[in-house]
Amino acid sequence: MDRTNLLPIGQFAQASGLTVTALRHYDASGVLPPARVDPDSGYRYFRRDQVRTAQLIRVLRQLDIPVEQVRGMLARAEAGADLAPALAAHLKAAESRLAVQRALVHGLLTRLSEGAEMNHRVTVRESDAERVLVRGATLKNSGLDGFLRTAFQDMYAVAGRGPLTFTGPAFVRYHGVCDEENETLVEACLPFWADGAQPTDLPEGMSVHDLPENTFACTEVTGPAAGFPAILTAYDAVADWISTHGFTFAGPVRMVYRRWTGTPDHPDNRFEIAWPIGEPTQHAP
Known part of the structure; x- marks a missing residue:
């Protein structure tokens, strides 16, 4: 493997916006395995073209998409599938949850100020x-x-x-x-x-x-x-x-x-x- 095409985990973390801890977690969970692991030191190296994948993972996780679902979405993307429908469905579900949370907060505030019996x-x-x-x-x-x-x-x-x-x-x-x-x-x-x-x-x-x-x-x-x-x-x-x-x-x-x-x-x-x-x-x- 051409090591000039590899980034050590620290530099890769800076380029992707993910922490070293997060990268280790995504490696362990199979979401983003490194291109090479040094057999002696255990140090992880990533390919430069993995930066975009890592950035995508960062954004998907910021949207509170579970790790298991992220792994599936990445697999579909690698197979050429369009992620837009999945993202639209996630957005719709998030908006629905937000509407429910707003209603719950409103009801709670009313209950605290007036009491349910009112x-x-x-x-x-x-x-x-x-x-x-x-x-x-x-x-x-x-x-x-x-x-x-x-x-x-x-x-x-x-x-x-x-x-x-x-x-x-x-x-x-x-x-x-x-x-x-x-x-x-x-x-x-x-x-x-x-x-x-x-x-x-x-x-x-x-x-x-x-x-x-x-x-x-x-x-x-x-x-x-x-x-x-x-x-x-x-x-x-x-x-x-x-x-x-x-x-x-x-x-x-x-x-x-x-x-x-x-x-x-x-x-x-x-x-x-x-x-x-x-x-x-x-x-x-």
Whole structure:
């Protein structure tokens, strides 16, 4: 190998804008292996034409693209692929995350200054036992909209064959926190008359559940407040009310479609957040 075409790691670091530590890390992770490693000293040397690759790595990492994804993008670039679509997708995802973070910060500031209870009136209602058609999946918030649209479409198709007599609005049961940090079991539910026609030939993943009568702590959200992540403050308000009044949490929380236009953030949307509660375990302060 022509050593005149090689740069020692220190000079290469200066040329590429990456630190020596970063270059060692990218070597270990297989993203940017050196052209030569001295067998005696272990000193790394890089080809001069690797500078542009290192600069590209620096920019991709500044965009918070994970190392594993950077390695794949470099491999595709070496094969002649255009990186523009991947970068555009990353930008779109970053903008979406930023929008969510802005909404979360705004909601947090409102909560700190006014309190969640100022914006969400919590009431209590009773519910009879229900028979529901259910389709569930374990997912994060990014997969929620697509799952619910498909799940309800499939369930309405099954219900129409009966035809089933609906006894109330569709709802979703969340068995845990569903955001981009956590995945949880989510169940799309259609309540129908237990004494009428029953669904048959259920597809895989769809089932019928009998839910017991319940007492719910509830609040309603409308318009943009019913969109993610603004709606999280409504869940928090109900949870705070249950805790403050000494009730027990008696099951997964529901999001009930009181009025749904089919378009997120539409001003005519109206959801109910309903959390099953049990008898107080202690007197409220």
